[in-house]
Amino acid sequence: MAAIRIDNLRKGFGSLEVLKGINLDIADGEFVCFLGPSGCGKSTLLRSIAGLEDLDGGSIRLGERDITEVASAKRDIAMVFQNYALYPHMNVRKNLSFGLALNGMKRDEIDRRVDNAADILRIKELLARKPRQLSGGQRQRVAIGRAIVREPKLFLLDEPLSNLDAGLRVTMRVELAALHERLGVTMIYVTHDQVEAMTLSDRVVVLDKGKVSQFGTPLELFYQPANLFVAGFIGSPRMNFVTTEVTGQVDTSVTLNGGGLAHPLTLEMQSAAPVAKPKSVTLGIRPDKIELVSAEEGHLVGDVRLVERLGTESHVHISLENGGDMTAVVRGTHPVSARERVHLRLAAEHCHLFDGDGQAVARRLDVETQALINQEKAKRVA
Amino acid sequence: MDMTYATAAAPTVAKRKRSAFARHIVAYLFISPWILGFLFFTLGPLVFSLTMSFYDWPVVGERTFVGLDNYRSMLFEDQQFWESLWITVKFAAIYVPFNIVMSFLLALMLHHIRFASGFFRTAFYLPSVISGVALVTIWSWIYSREYGLLNFMLSFVGIDGPNWLGDPNLAIIAIIIASLWGLGGTMLILLTGLKAIPKELYEAATVSGVPGWAQMVFITLPMLGPMLLFTFITSIISAFQQLTIALLLTKGGPLGSTYFFAMYIYDNAFKYFDMGYAAAGSWVMFIIVLLLSLGVMRWSAAWVYYEGEVRQNDGDGHA
Numbered sequence: 001m002a003a004i005r006i007d008n009l010r011k012g013f014g015s016l017e018v019l020k021g022i023n024l025d026i027a028d029g030e031f032v033c034f035l036g037p038s039g040c041g042k043s044t045l046l047r048s049i050a051g052l053e054d055l056d057g058g059s060i061r062l063g064e065r066d067i068t069e070v071a072s073a074k075r076d077i078a079m080v081f082q083n084y085a086l087y088p089h090m091n092v093r094k095n096l097s098f099g100l101a102l103n104g105m106k107r108d109e110i111d112r113r114v115d116n117a118a119d120i121l122r123i124k125e126l127l128a129r130k131p132r133q134l135s136g137g138q139r140q141r142v143a144i145g146r147a148i149v150r151e152p153k154l155f156l157l158d159e160p161l162s163n164l165d166a167g168l169r170v171t172m173r174v175e176l177a178a179l180h181e182r183l184g185v186t187m188i189y190v191t192h193d194q195v196e197a198m199t200l201s202d203r204v205v206v207l208d209k210g211k212v213s214q215f216g217t218p219l220e221l222f223y224q225p226a227n228l229f230v231a232g233f234i235g236s237p238r239m240n241f242v243t244t245e246v247t248g249q250v251d252t253s254v255t256l257n258g259g260g261l262a263h264p265l266t267l268e269m270q271s272a273a274p275v276a277k278p279k280s281v282t283l284g285i286r287p288d289k290i291e292l293v294s295a296e297e298g299h300l301v302g303d304v305r306l307v308e309r310l311g312t313e314s315h316v317h318i319s320l321e322n323g324g325d326m327t328a329v330v331r332g333t334h335p336v337s338a339r340e341r342v343h344l345r346l347a348a349e350h351c352h353l354f355d356g357d358g359q360a361v362a363r364r365l366d367v368e369t370q371a372l373i374n375q376e377k378a379k380r381v382a
Numbered sequence: 383m384d385m386t387y388a389t390a391a392a393p394t395v396a397k398r399k400r401s402a403f404a405r406h407i408v409a410y411l412f413i414s415p416w417i418l419g420f421l422f423f424t425l426g427p428l429v430f431s432l433t434m435s436f437y438d439w440p441v442v443g444e445r446t447f448v449g450l451d452n453y454r455s456m457l458f459e460d461q462q463f464w465e466s467l468w469i470t471v472k473f474a475a476i477y478v479p480f481n482i483v484m485s486f487l488l489a490l491m492l493h494h495i496r497f498a499s500g501f502f503r504t505a506f507y508l509p510s511v512i513s514g515v516a517l518v519t520i521w522s523w524i525y526s527r528e529y530g531l532l533n534f535m536l537s538f539v540g541i542d543g544p545n546w547l548g549d550p551n552l553a554i555i556a557i558i559i560a561s562l563w564g565l566g567g568t569m570l571i572l573l574t575g576l577k578a579i580p581k582e583l584y585e586a587a588t589v590s591g592v593p594g595w596a597q598m599v600f601i602t603l604p605m606l607g608p609m610l611l612f613t614f615i616t617s618i619i620s621a622f623q624q625l626t627i628a629l630l631l632t633k634g635g636p637l638g639s640t641y642f643f644a645m646y647i648y649d650n651a652f653k654y655f656d657m658g659y660a661a662a663g664s665w666v667m668f669i670i671v672l673l674l675s676l677g678v679m680r681w682s683a684a685w686v687y688y689e690g691e692v693r694q695n696d697g698d699g700h701a
Contacts, residue, residue, distance in 0.1 A: 072589050081582045081585070085580065085585065146586070
């Protein structure tokens, strides 16, 4: 087990700069997800840690050791690939033991490690089979087993569940979490699926265009997104945004009005620092914090474009009167229908505020949420 | 009621059958050029040559049925048959491994170079599409004792070049080298195979600390198995069919040292006009190549793996 520290990591392909100075501190035994849209550099970052990419700059430390220039094989890591990368001509046992045997490990020790990995992953009865004879989930287990037998300090997993069907993905997700719990080793996991990232991780690195947009616990990302990108990326349906103006600020209370808001809205911030210059800001609110109300109570007005009924809840897609779109989540039996005019009330205590540069203004959270976030952080430190 | 129903249904079924038949006719018409070509230029000559092999069949004059006489005299009385076969086997024993190993090394090189790979790919492949006669013209100039490029280059390092095509020991080597000139086709097949191997297999091996030589032996070669088998068999076939280069470059000489089996068949047919005997020779060659190919196929079960293949489990999984 080991902590990992990345300093100012840079990597480009020709004129395209993919990683633009990444800085990360991952604690010993932590499960961290690299999350971001396609092309954000998450896989390149993982491959850089694995030693599969030549870096343009920066350094990587694993524990006390600088591994920036160390060959991949000597980094004491193991990697699980997106398409499993199992050797099709070897049976499962050979797939697991291949690297060990060629590194001069004794037969007894190889057998011990292979049998141990097979026990952990419940693949003992598959050891004689070729990858072709395995299901997707079984292949994934073998790929993970190949990483386990190395007994590495760091596990790197590159979208390991993306080739599985939805049901199997959930099962494997649970198994991965249990595996991390059991091995207690540092794991870095690349995914574009925010559900995977939120459910598996101790902390999540959200990457955007080769930069770290935010590095925090899942609840921090959800309740305290650092910027517009994270706010829009985390959560489904995504957060709604409305451009408005700061019309007043008294201590930590900020009053917003204009830009389509029918009534002023007052938000409570963490500090009394002036919010924005210029005064134009972006207000963010999650779809489930919007209420359909009468005309007198509504902050915004619009026409329903589409209602998606999902059973327990319905997603209402609305075109706002002053331009822009918004999605509200209402109870499944709500009678709202398409082409209907609706008035929306935004729950002030759940609104997020972003300044002119798209950076979040720290808002005051309710006691319960803050306690939950603190609990998550405390668990990570422990 | 039943009869009425049957009568009413009958025309519909017949109509359906007719329309299906019409659809098939159209399909057969579309593939008829190939079928006719196969019948007249492949299957026809094949059956015809088999028939000929049981006859004493001069080009001019009456043909006589001789049964297996042609085969018997070829196998038990004709010294030249065994000599030409031995020369062909010697040629194949050297040509086949060289052809595969050199094609593989060349493919490996082209797979890894980044600079002008397209140019080199074309440059190495181009000789394999040059016609045999043009190729022999080039090589006869290269091998020329007085004016040849090869001896000219050897003179720079102080070597008095030998008579490549006039020395019985060197002539077959000269033909092997000239034959390898066309290895571009084999190289291209192996290059395609190399490009089809997922790079993650190598990355997984690299991360696991598998050294480069072991990646070559335990990943590249097994993954190329079907391609290697294919090139192995086609190389054997082309070795046994060796005719053009030897015929034009050495005419079987000097002292019969390059008198290949195919040339033996050719001479029987077009020099001695003994078509039945030549046809029997062709069938003997076919059987030899068939047996060799079957042997290789059988042997390949031990080292060729097909992705789609599902074999029996091998016990407890221990290698």
